[in-house]
Amino acid sequence: MSEKNIQLALFGFGCVGQGLYDVLHHSEVLQADIAKICVKDPSKKRSVDDALITFDKNTILDRKDIDVVVEMINDTDEAFNIVSRALKNKTNVVSASKKMLATYFEPLFLLQEEHGVALIYEGSAGGSIPIIRTLEEYYDNELLSSLRGILNGTTNYILSRMELEHKEYNEVLADAQREGFAEIDPWLDVSGADTLYKVCLLAVHAFGVILKPEEVLHLGIQQVSFNDIRYAREKNLRIKLIASAAKTENGYRVFVMPRFVRADDELYKVMYEYNGIEVEGAFSCKQTFTGKGAGSHPTGSAVLSDISALTYQYRYGYKKLKKLKKQLGDAYSTTPLLETDFAIRVYVRYENQDQLSLLDIRHVVEEYRSPSMNFIIADVGFQSLYVLKDNAQNTLFVCAID
């Protein structure tokens, strides 16, 4: 590390950017200055010196004195443009944009390799939990078998409050929006899409597989009702939105969906806006990591930690990805790594029997009908669940069960 303070260019100054700004001003060790902050909306009032602000990305991206570009904007394509331009300029980048990273993973990986430059993104998944660095560095030689996690604070907050306050989804969602725990448009969180981008990133560092986010199943919690939560309580279970990634003989089973979690499961205890991740290896058994999953300061801390890592030339090694690419050769891009041909046991709450015809039901284990609710527990073909993905008309609540 040189004696000179490192110079940061920030793109975006929303929740994470503001958090980083605060955390940076309290850091005792890291010698870093914010050289410039690039934002979009000139009309917005900001709590920093006007001289720091710019609306023109070009004035920053072409500066030679910027050591690190910190990208924290919401626009996926614009974020990709900024990040790829910085990488081509051989400027190291820290990003917290999970959707952009998951969507453009392959080109971003290649740009890093081609230009010998680092793109790191601990703030993009797991909030304050250092999961990417841990998967990358610590488990690199572990025969990791699976990873399961609660990766979205908003949905966990909603599910926790529904259970503990005996309330319906819409009521708690409205509360969460008022309190700033949910966005005005909550789709990204409640649909499981946010979780999906995160698990795609984790799958790269856990198993070396780059998945196309649009091919990965995500079911959300929009259809959950207090009836489902009550059913879970009766069985001493809890409903959690779970991201799973597991290696099998035939590939990688990666998906996001609600799941009934047992009381002896470490993820059962993860409540409110907390995130939790369980990693299972052949030799290290299960490790669990929990921590705040959302919020400006926890995510700001994760971004700061990345900036600090760059000061000692840290880069992801992508050892597992490189090994798999080497093994498969040209076939890497054509080999179907995602496994979807298997049966999964699910709880399905429905209104009309007709709705069930959507699903490839192979074996019904339990069946319940009453004037207030109907459900089945059945083994269904996993592929048939894709019809529910992003389906606004869907009123089925589907939840994995052991």
Add this chain to the structure above:
Amino acid sequence: MSEKNIQLALFGFGCVGQGLYDVLHHSEVLQADIAKICVKDPSKKRSVDDALITFDKNTILDRKDIDVVVEMINDTDEAFNIVSRALKNKTNVVSASKKMLATYFEPLFLLQEEHGVALIYEGSAGGSIPIIRTLEEYYDNELLSSLRGILNGTTNYILSRMELEHKEYNEVLADAQREGFAEIDPWLDVSGADTLYKVCLLAVHAFGVILKPEEVLHLGIQQVSFNDIRYAREKNLRIKLIASAAKTENGYRVFVMPRFVRADDELYKVMYEYNGIEVEGAFSCKQTFTGKGAGSHPTGSAVLSDISALTYQYRYGYKKLKKLKKQLGDAYSTTPLLETDFAIRVYVRYENQDQLSLLDIRHVVEEYRSPSMNFIIADVGFQSLYVLKDNAQNTLFVCAID
């Protein structure tokens, strides 16, 4: 990393060594060979090729083709000799000997600096939880305020079984010894000394302070009785052996003692041989890490991960230690970093009132006497607890309480 497999010399082939051997033979990524294993006892039958075994450390330590010395022996001074000789030869070292590391921390740190060589030791604390690497790399710029942990699997196993099976300490200890969860001489674990060495190492990476293990208070669980556990149950508490390290205005409060832990505490849920560590920072709030704390394979995995890290030139940066040394200058070695002048609230179960005169009792909050047990809850001067440390005559059970 060169194309050649890295060559390892193992010192010690007990539980951890055997675990490493197994894990290494299942690793898919790491290209490493065991060149030689140095052991002490020629009469012991071992499950590896005789040609790998040597009884003479010199034949290994002088070899130029050894890339990494892996030190896993029990003899503290011998371990220090081996490690310091390897460091002087500019050979990187992985160690799992917490007592040796904590006892000789300062000279080992200086040897690394002087010879530009790495000594890493994730396997020495937290079992399979990657806590040292996480403190070192991830929280380096965090204003860490405190760290609390269950760092010893054996004591946690004993306390868990006492509670769940309503048994007395001696009965569970005997079971644990039979099952291999406790040593024949259990002192190191049950006295809290093992935990003490671990927390001393964590304090270096969390706060940059090198403490003398002999100056740090450790109280153990040898005096716990089922009466104490029942008292805890009635209050919805659990007794855990807790290592604490916290930064205050006056220094660092670091100690090991039993503590009543509340049901909403993350460490409450850590049972049996599991370890759990909670890290609290100014901005990232609380993170908790849990995982298996003992056992041949989990620790072997931690050691393997260190070996792997050395293949990409990983070293601890000791940023916080270096910063503190720079701040304090020559005064670093004379400044009392350990804070002991404070009052702490404790539960003290005693037999005779006389015994209480050992302690500097400042304020009694509760008092209970009956034919079967007597206890007080009181604020006591922390320094007075040192009289109980390693005191074989002691029959008081002292447990911190909020």
